[in-house]
Amino acid sequence: MICPFCSLLCDANDLNEIDCGLQNKSIVQLAKLRSQLDASFNESVTDTEMETAAAIELLKNAKRVLITGRVASVQTARAAVSLAMKVNGTIDCAEAGHVFKNVLAIQRSGIHSVSLAEARDHADLLIVIGGDALLDDCPRIPNSLNSENASPKTVLLLGTFTDKSTAAWTAAGFQPWSISCKIESVPTALTQWSRATLQFSPNRMTSQLFIAMDTAKYTAVLWSAASLRVEQTDLWVERLLHWIASQNETKRCAALPWTSLDGTFQQVCTWLTGFPGRIRFHDGNPSFDTFTNSYESWLARSCELESDSVVIVIDETAATDPFIAKMVFWLGRKFHVIELTSGSMRFPTAVAGAEVAADIFRADQTLLAHLSPSRECDKSRVRPAAYWLARLAP
Amino acid sequence: MITRLFGGECIDGVSKSEVRDLYLVQDKISSVSTDARLDAEYNLSNHIVVAGGIDLHTHIGGGKVNIARLLLPEMVRHGRSRLECTEREWQKIAPLSSPVPGTWETGRRYLEMGYTACFEPAVLPANARHAHAEMADTPWLDTGGYLLLGNDRLLLEWISKGAPQSQINDYVAWMIRAHQCCAVKVVNAGGIDAFKFNQRHLDVDEKHWHFSITPRQILKSLSHAVESLGLAHPLHVHCSNLGVAGNIASTMATIDAVEGRRLHLTHAQFHCFGTEGPHGYCSAAKALADRVNAESNLSIDVGQMQFGQTVTLSGDTMHQFANRKQARPRKTIFQDLECQAGCGVLPFQYRHDQYVHSLLWAIGLELFLRIEDPLRVFLTTDHPNGAPFTAYPHLIHLLMSYDFRMSVFERLHADVQSTSSLASLKREYSLDEIIKMTRLGPARALGLFDRGTLCDGGIADVVIYERCENPEHMFARPKMVFRRGTLVYRNGEFLATATKSTIVANVEIDAKMDVTLRKIWPIHYGYSSDLIRIHQDELLSDQRNIEFASRATKSVVIGK
Numbered sequence: 001m002i003c004p005f006c007s008l009l010c011d012a013n014d015l016n017e018i019d020c021g022l023q024n025k026s027i028v029q030l031a032k033l034r035s036q037l038d039a040s041f042n043e044s045v046t047d048t049e050m051e052t053a054a055a056i057e058l059l060k061n062a063k064r065v066l067i068t069g070r071v072a073s074v075q076t077a078r079a080a081v082s083l084a085m086k087v088n089g090t091i092d093c094a095e096a097g098h099v100f101k102n103v104l105a106i107q108r109s110g111i112h113s114v115s116l117a118e119a120r121d122h123a124d125l126l127i128v129i130g131g132d133a134l135l136d137d138c139p140r141i142p143n144s145l146n147s148e149n150a151s152p153k154t155v156l157l158l159g160t161f162t163d164k165s166t167a168a169w170t171a172a173g174f175q176p177w178s179i180s181c182k183i184e185s186v187p188t189a190l191t192q193w194s195r196a197t198l199q200f201s202p203n204r205m206t207s208q209l210f211i212a213m214d215t216a217k218y219t220a221v222l223w224s225a226a227s228l229r230v231e232q233t234d235l236w237v238e239r240l241l242h243w244i245a246s247q248n249e250t251k252r253c254a255a256l257p258w259t260s261l262d263g264t265f266q267q268v269c270t271w272l273t274g275f276p277g278r279i280r281f282h283d284g285n286p287s288f289d290t291f292t293n294s295y296e297s298w299l300a301r302s303c304e305l306e307s308d309s310v311v312i313v314i315d316e317t318a319a320t321d322p323f324i325a326k327m328v329f330w331l332g333r334k335f336h337v338i339e340l341t342s343g344s345m346r347f348p349t350a351v352a353g354a355e356v357a358a359d360i361f362r363a364d365q366t367l368l369a370h371l372s373p374s375r376e377c378d379k380s381r382v383r384p385a386a387y388w389l390a391r392l393a394p
Numbered sequence: 395m396i397t398r399l400f401g402g403e404c405i406d407g408v409s410k411s412e413v414r415d416l417y418l419v420q421d422k423i424s425s426v427s428t429d430a431r432l433d434a435e436y437n438l439s440n441h442i443v444v445a446g447g448i449d450l451h452t453h454i455g456g457g458k459v460n461i462a463r464l465l466l467p468e469m470v471r472h473g474r475s476r477l478e479c480t481e482r483e484w485q486k487i488a489p490l491s492s493p494v495p496g497t498w499e500t501g502r503r504y505l506e507m508g509y510t511a512c513f514e515p516a517v518l519p520a521n522a523r524h525a526h527a528e529m530a531d532t533p534w535l536d537t538g539g540y541l542l543l544g545n546d547r548l549l550l551e552w553i554s555k556g557a558p559q560s561q562i563n564d565y566v567a568w569m570i571r572a573h574q575c576c577a578v579k580v581v582n583a584g585g586i587d588a589f590k591f592n593q594r595h596l597d598v599d600e601k602h603w604h605f606s607i608t609p610r611q612i613l614k615s616l617s618h619a620v621e622s623l624g625l626a627h628p629l630h631v632h633c634s635n636l637g638v639a640g641n642i643a644s645t646m647a648t649i650d651a652v653e654g655r656r657l658h659l660t661h662a663q664f665h666c667f668g669t670e671g672p673h674g675y676c677s678a679a680k681a682l683a684d685r686v687n688a689e690s691n692l693s694i695d696v697g698q699m700q701f702g703q704t705v706t707l708s709g710d711t712m713h714q715f716a717n718r719k720q721a722r723p724r725k726t727i728f729q730d731l732e733c734q735a736g737c738g739v740l741p742f743q744y745r746h747d748q749y750v751h752s753l754l755w756a757i758g759l760e761l762f763l764r765i766e767d768p769l770r771v772f773l774t775t776d777h778p779n780g781a782p783f784t785a786y787p788h789l790i791h792l793l794m795s796y797d798f799r800m801s802v803f804e805r806l807h808a809d810v811q812s813t814s815s816l817a818s819l820k821r822e823y824s825l826d827e828i829i830k831m832t833r834l835g836p837a838r839a840l841g842l843f844d845r846g847t848l849c850d851g852g853i854a855d856v857v858i859y860e861r862c863e864n865p866e867h868m869f870a871r872p873k874m875v876f877r878r879g880t881l882v883y884r885n886g887e888f889l890a891t892a893t894k895s896t897i898v899a900n901v902e903i904d905a906k907m908d909v910t911l912r913k914i915w916p917i918h919y920g921y922s923s924d925l926i927r928i929h930q931d932e933l934l935s936d937q938r939n940i941e942f943a944s945r946a947t948k949s950v951v952i953g954k
């Protein structure tokens with residue numbers, strides 16, 4: 001299956017078999033969102049139909065609507081954007097903050113990039129930037145980039161990687177080679193190295209580095225904005241993209257920016273509206289603003305207003321958290337919250353690929369896979385998020 | 395539902411153009427009057443009645459379009475339409491909200507001009523599901539995709555190892571069906587892959603550094619496969635050397651490479667440069683037009699450029715990269731994709747005062763005017779590469795009026811005015827020719843036998859335009875549009891949605907090839923071929939059908 005947490009291929013047959021830490025991480029992410037909503041719970045105990053009617057009524061009277069959370073499939077993304085348009089709402093997913101660190105840099109200066117299968121087949125040097133958090137977040141990256149047929153590739157780990165990461169790359173058949181340095185300075189250092197204007201005395205390590213970079217025919221540069229610990233990531237990414245572009249004047253080099261979870265939503269929102277997914281509708285027309293349309297800034301602004309704001313939280317993948325199942329429909333002090341979540345008794349949102357067939361992008365954003373339900377599930381119980389979003393539309 | 399249309403002049407390029415009655419009986423066209431009760435009747439005196447427009451080359455789906463949208467949010471301006479602009483503004487800004495609007499807008503604006511079917515000409519195999527999903531979200535239009543082959547490493551490897559043609563044929567068939575496409579497109583044969591190996595140039599007889607094969611071999615092999623499989627549409631080729639001075643030589647070599655088989659050359663105006671002339675560039679349109687006129691296996695679409703801001707997007711990373719410094723604004727996206735092809739996105743401003751841009755404009759029109767058979771030259775702007783598709787009415791005006799054409803010609807770069815032969819081409823397209831070029835021609839080229847005409851039994855996609863002195867005004871907004879017999883648009887209002895079809899080539903998958911690919915796909919790509927195969931069911935819903943087009947037979951429709 002394609003993992004709904006990291007969107008990479010996974011050997012697990014079942015969502016419950018996935019053991020990569022991401023499941024917990026994603027729950028933490030949404031818990032953070034919930035805490036920001038700061039609602040005092042006034043849970044209603046009516047049945048689904050009555051609750052739906054109440055939610056529709058709430059939306060009808062709302063002056064401001066935010067749709068956020070996690071969207072894993074094309075079907076849910078379509079329904080979410082469509083609902084946002086009908087209610088003149090704002091839409092921004094919980095993971096988008098990381099995506100837009102890359103997007104901002106690309107929108108300023110473009111990008112040379114490579115998709116996953118291409119890098120796997122063709123790159124003879126991988127430069128991976130970051131720290132152990134990268135593989136904590138996406139443990140299957142080395143395996144996804146490993147081609148059994150090719151001879152072992154060199155992986156240059158730049159940043160704060162420990163033996164743990166080195167071992168993981170070795171286990172996947174790579175020849176890793178870690179140079180510890182400040183992540184902040186990597187784009188500048190790469191520029192300096194490739195200009196051969198080293199500020200420090202070359203040792204064995206750096207001369208090997210020179211040779212590796214010099215003899216590489218195709219270099220792929222990988223980082224994950226979500227697991228980078230640098231200030232002003234977009235500027236950092238932009239500097240790195242400039243270095244990659246400059247390499248292409250004489251050889252081939254391309255970025256493999258890791259965006260993982262938000263890919264499907266971003267793609268669908270972009271083709272429907274013409275904008276990447278951080279938009280606000282006005283008179284049915286979308287407008288895009290990375291800052292004012294972020295869910296954080298929406299919540300901050302709405303706090304000052306009377307309670308005529310409604311937040312719709314979609315949680316398409318978090319299947320197992322027992323707490324989520326209870327917190328569904330919040331009539332908060334500051335916001336009304338309508339939550340679509342799996343396992344809930346009221347708005348049961350299916351898990352893409354686990355309970356319902358769905359289309360989902362792989363991490364390289366190129367490949368859209370069609371997922372069939374991976375196990376028998378009680379079809380009568382499963383209502384995909386798209387169904388509920390369509391019901392909620394005025 | 396039975397509708398009678400009377401008093402309008404029916405034009406379809408098959409029957410004689412004349413005022414006659416036309417009936418829309420359920421979703422089909424009929425000329426026979428019926429005793430059954432009419433549900434609606436329209437008096438269409440002073441109107442023309444034509445089939446729905448078909449755009450056989452417009453970029454409306456798949457990764458590259460989305461990448462362009464991502465790159466250029468600042469170009470989006472909502473709330474402007476053609477009719478709200480002054481003539482001057484229209485020259486300056488695209489009447490779409492952006493060069494690459496979202497699907498909702500794309501579908502709306504196409505229908506607003508009387509188009510009912512559009513074809514995405516560059517579906518990267520790995521992007522095929524995305525492209526279909528995106529086109530499914532483009533309302534009102536029937537859609538189809540041409541599968542991008544000729545830079546897929548597996549194919550290059552097989553050709554380089556001397557695989558038998560039968561193996562290539564089976565592979566092409568498998569790829570077409572697995573990705574649910576209707577034709578095969580080649581972009582800079584072998585060149586996109588060569589660029590991944592840092593090769594910056596690849597002529598038709600030059601060798602790919604890694605695979606030691608030439609574009610000629612690839613073109614020959616793929617055109618052979620297209621013919622063997624009986625695909626309705628010929629091999630759809632974006633030639634080598636896009637935009638390079640003197641590229642007429644490689645365009646001619648491309649024609650030679652298919653050895654007399656059918657061939658469609660796309661956005662031909664970009665592949666029609668000689669090397670003489672004031673700035674090392676001149677028009678070679680006459681050479682190509684003469685060849686098309688002489689050889690009936692050839693067809694082209696022009697990709698006519700219009701002055702103004704747009705964004706160019708192409709699988710041809712090699713040449714998009716070569717042009718990177720011409721990007722306006724100065725930002726570009728290049729992608730090496732999935733061992734199959736690539737993508738280059740480059741925002742671009744075509745300017746009157748730029749010699750090559752002015753020359754391009756003249757070359758495009760020269761091609762239209764020099765090619766005699768309107769069934770073998772198609773009206774495209776290669777949206778958004780040459781201009782947005784909403785430029786079609788303006789373009790029709792240029793073709794129908796010599797004086798109007800000259801009024802723009804006079805504003806071109808002085809060196810183009812003094813050297814171009816455009817002023818000597820007095821031909822003015824007739825209404826019949828315009829209709830042939832935008833309906834009958836593309837329908838035939840795609841094997842859509844029940845579209846593009848007003849013949850009995852044809853699909854009742856019918857458009858009514860009010861006659862007007864100025865063809866630009868006439869074709870900018872039809873009076874009515876019927877989709878499958880239902881009135882969906884009238885006087886600027888959208889009245890109903892329409893069932894959409896996905897057009898797919900009617901080819902079978904060879905069982906042995908399926909076994910082979912199941913085995914080697916994971917080695918090549920790192921995932922199972924099951925993951926990428928698009929099943930028929932995915933393309934079906936209450937509002938979506940599949941239609942199989944083939945060269946020999948009438949199309950078959952599958953619904954849910």
Ligand SMILES: [Zn+2]
Pocket residue numbers: 451453515660661776779
């Ligand atoms: Zn094109």
